[in-house]
Each structure stands twice: as C-alpha cells, then as structure tokens.
Amino acid sequence: MCESKCFTLLKDPGSYTPDTIDLNQDKDAASYWFPCFRNLIEKFATQAAESQRQTDATAIERSEKFRKSYLEKLDEYQRNTEVNATNNTVLGVRELLELNETQLRLFGFADPWQQQKQLENTAALAALKKRLEELDAIDDNAARWTELVRGVLAGNMFDWGAQAVTSILEQDSKFGLHAALDRIEKRPWLIDNLDAWLQRLRGNAHKCALIFVDNSGVDVVLGMLPFVRALLQRGTKVLLCANTEPSLNDVTSRELSDLLDKCCKYCNVLAHAWHDQRLLVYANGQRGPCLDMRTLPVELCEAIQKHETDLLVIEGMGRALHTNLYAKFNCETLKLAVIKNKWLAEHLGGDTFAVICKYEGAS
Structure with missing residues (x-):
C-alpha cells in the first residue's frame, strides 16, 4: 500500500473518502442497494457454479454456500447501519462489491468470469484494426477525439455486473461497439465537460497519463x-492500471499485458510504445471493481511520481461513480462512465445509460 508520499495526486489526502454514497447515512440508498445485492448475488452464484460445473462436482454445492454466506454478511451490514452511522463508519457500494470477491474466493471461485473474458477479448481483438481505421479516417481533430471519448463510453457498456446490460448481452449475442454507440445518451450528457476536454487538447501534450481501465x-x-493510442500519438507517456485480482469481467493487469502483446500485431503505435516503455501496465492493488486511491501499490505510486503524471483518467461505474466521483486531484482529471443502473442514474438526475464525462483542471 502507498506511503503518505504517494498521495501527491490527491488534493487533500486527509479528507479523501472514495465512496460516493454512504449506505449507513443514506436511508433511500440503503433501501435500494441492499435488495439489489440480494438479487445480484443469485446471478453471481449461478455464474460461479457454471464456471466450474464441468470440472468439479462440488461447484454447485460450494456456490450455494457462497450465496448463503454472502447473504448472512449482507444482513449483518444492514442490521448495523444505524449503529455504524452513529460511529461515522462509512459503508459504500464498494465494500459490498469487495465482499462478493472475498466470499467467492473463500469458497474456491477465483475467477468465475475467466472464460467469458477470454471469449470477449478474442472477439474484440479481431475488430481492433477496423476500429482504428475508422478513427483514422476522421480528419477533424475535435471530431476524432469526440468519437474516441464516445468509444470509451460505449465500450463501458460491456459490464456483466450491470443487470441493464446483462439483459441486452444475453438476448443479443451480436451486440457490439457500434450498437452500444447507438444506445448511450445523446449530448448534452448528464455531466458534459467534453468541450472543455477538447479545448484542452489544443494545448501542449500531457507528460504522463495515469489511466484506470475497467472491463x-x-x-x-x-x-x-484507441484512446490510449491517441494520447501516445500526442507524445504522452501512459501508465495503464488494471485490477490486481479478478473481479467480475474486469481486466486484470496480467491479462492486460497479454492483451497488449496481441494488440501490437494490429497497431504500430501501440507496438512501438509498448516496446519503448512509453506504455506501461501496473496492478492497481484492488480486489473489487471500485477504486480506493489509498490502497495503490507502492510500485505504482513511485511510477506516478517518477513520470511526472499530469493527467488522471478514471473509467467506469465502479471507479468513477461508486467511488471518486467527487474526489479532487492536483492534476487534470477525466472521469468517464455510462450509468447502467436506473436508481443511480435517477439519483444523479438522469436515466439509464446516462453519460458522465467529467473533466477537471488541476486543483
């Protein structure tokens, strides 16, 4: 974990809390999220059993034990909300998601989405060259960056932890990037600082971008x-950060390194940057799909300082909405996510598939 010197990106490390909503304090949030997780855990238990059913006769039994254990702990959290609120103990969605991963491992399910991730990575790699050609065909710089941001947002739709998206993916096996581009909210977005980001891109290139990826x-x-590639083309070094441990269908740092080896076959820009170490991959120290900046590995913290990081990009609901939505940083920050949960979207003033494109200058 980071020492205090590694919190240089946070404007005020002492007051930093990653969680956007506190279920101990917010009764409306609690009345939604506790039943929501009771429903989600049924799906996660099924996924866990299916991931090992063909190779381990105990998979179904263990998945049932996982389900019961999780629900017992969830009930305990809910019973203690008032006491914990009095003690100023924060309970965010982050902790309930991390509990899922802890319980899965406890009952022998290290990575239930492993096969699904492999299938989706293979399919996406086959489409990478064509996607890059589409982007390169856009002559106008602002229009190309707009499409790059839209691509990140559309890609963020592919989240097996979100019921609204799972329903689409289960019904339409051909649902891809372009279909997702048609689904996301039209501008103006719920939080729409895209124009400010485009204006910033008219200036000098950033020295180093720290990017927390998602699925x-x-x-x-x-x-x-493709967004990373465009930053590299501007002369910006990129530190790509992915999960240390498996969580849902989030990519891990080890998987991301393997993916980059394969992507280099389709893109010379990525290949040269990867070879020259202008594109680096780090583990983010997380065991769940959220992001607590207090638990970044020391190796990553040292790299952030060494490369004079001046741009932070945080992607996805877990990292940019459930956590860090209101966090302030000393460097320029771009938070990108599609809200795939109706309650959360309405809570923030939007609707399902509303877009967060939050750009903030250095504090």
Whole structure:
C-alpha cells in the first residue's frame, strides 16, 4: 500500500473518502442497494457454479454456500447501519462489491468470469484494426477525439455486473461497439465537460497519463486502447492500471499485458510504445471493481511520481461513480462512465445509460 508520499495526486489526502454514497447515512440508498445485492448475488452464484460445473462436482454445492454466506454478511451490514452511522463508519457500494470477491474466493471461485473474458477479448481483438481505421479516417481533430471519448463510453457498456446490460448481452449475442454507440445518451450528457476536454487538447501534450481501465473485451480493446493510442500519438507517456485480482469481467493487469502483446500485431503505435516503455501496465492493488486511491501499490505510486503524471483518467461505474466521483486531484482529471443502473442514474438526475464525462483542471 502507498506511503503518505504517494498521495501527491490527491488534493487533500486527509479528507479523501472514495465512496460516493454512504449506505449507513443514506436511508433511500440503503433501501435500494441492499435488495439489489440480494438479487445480484443469485446471478453471481449461478455464474460461479457454471464456471466450474464441468470440472468439479462440488461447484454447485460450494456456490450455494457462497450465496448463503454472502447473504448472512449482507444482513449483518444492514442490521448495523444505524449503529455504524452513529460511529461515522462509512459503508459504500464498494465494500459490498469487495465482499462478493472475498466470499467467492473463500469458497474456491477465483475467477468465475475467466472464460467469458477470454471469449470477449478474442472477439474484440479481431475488430481492433477496423476500429482504428475508422478513427483514422476522421480528419477533424475535435471530431476524432469526440468519437474516441464516445468509444470509451460505449465500450463501458460491456459490464456483466450491470443487470441493464446483462439483459441486452444475453438476448443479443451480436451486440457490439457500434450498437452500444447507438444506445448511450445523446449530448448534452448528464455531466458534459467534453468541450472543455477538447479545448484542452489544443494545448501542449500531457507528460504522463495515469489511466484506470475497467472491463475486458470491447471496453478495454475497442474503447480504451484507441484512446490510449491517441494520447501516445500526442507524445504522452501512459501508465495503464488494471485490477490486481479478478473481479467480475474486469481486466486484470496480467491479462492486460497479454492483451497488449496481441494488440501490437494490429497497431504500430501501440507496438512501438509498448516496446519503448512509453506504455506501461501496473496492478492497481484492488480486489473489487471500485477504486480506493489509498490502497495503490507502492510500485505504482513511485511510477506516478517518477513520470511526472499530469493527467488522471478514471473509467467506469465502479471507479468513477461508486467511488471518486467527487474526489479532487492536483492534476487534470477525466472521469468517464455510462450509468447502467436506473436508481443511480435517477439519483444523479438522469436515466439509464446516462453519460458522465467529467473533466477537471488541476486543483
């Protein structure tokens, strides 16, 4: 974990809390999220059983134990909300998502979405070259960057932890990036600082961008990597950060390194940057799909300082909405996400598939 010197990106490390909503204090949020997780855990238990059913006869039994154990702990959290609120103990969605991963591992399910991630990565890689050609055909710089941002947002739709998207993916096996581009909210977005970001791109290139990525497949390969490529073309070094441990269909740092080896076959820009170490991959120290800046590995913190990071990009609901939405940083920050949960969208003043494009200058 980071020492205090590694919090240089945070404007006020002492007051930093990653969680956007506190279920101990917000009764309306609690009345939604606790039942929501009771429903989600049924799906996660099924996924866990299916991931090992063919190779382990105990998979179904263990998945049921996982389900019961999670629900017992969830009930305990809910019973203690008033006491914990009095003690100023924060309970965010982050902790309930991390509990899911902890319980899965406890009952022998290290990575239930592994096969799904592999299938989606393979399909996305096959489409990468064509996507890059589409982007390169856009002559206007502002229009191309607009499409790059839209691509990140559309890619972020591919999240097996979001019921609104799962329903689409289960019904339409051909649902891809372009279909997702048609689904996301039209501008003006719920939080829409795109014009300010485009204006900033008229200035000097950033020295180094720290980017926290989200899901495997379409999200990272067709959404985020073209965005990364465009930063590299501007002369910006990029530190790509992915999960240390598996969580839902989020890409891990090890998987991301393997993906980049394969992506280099389709893109010389990525290949040269990867070879020259202007594109680097780091583990983010997280075991769930959210992001707590207090638990970044020391190796990553040292790289942030060494490369004089002046741009932070945080992608996805877990990292940019459930956590860090209101966090302030000393460097320029771009937070990108599609809200795939109706309650959260309405809570923030929008609707399902509303877009967060929040750009903030250095504090």
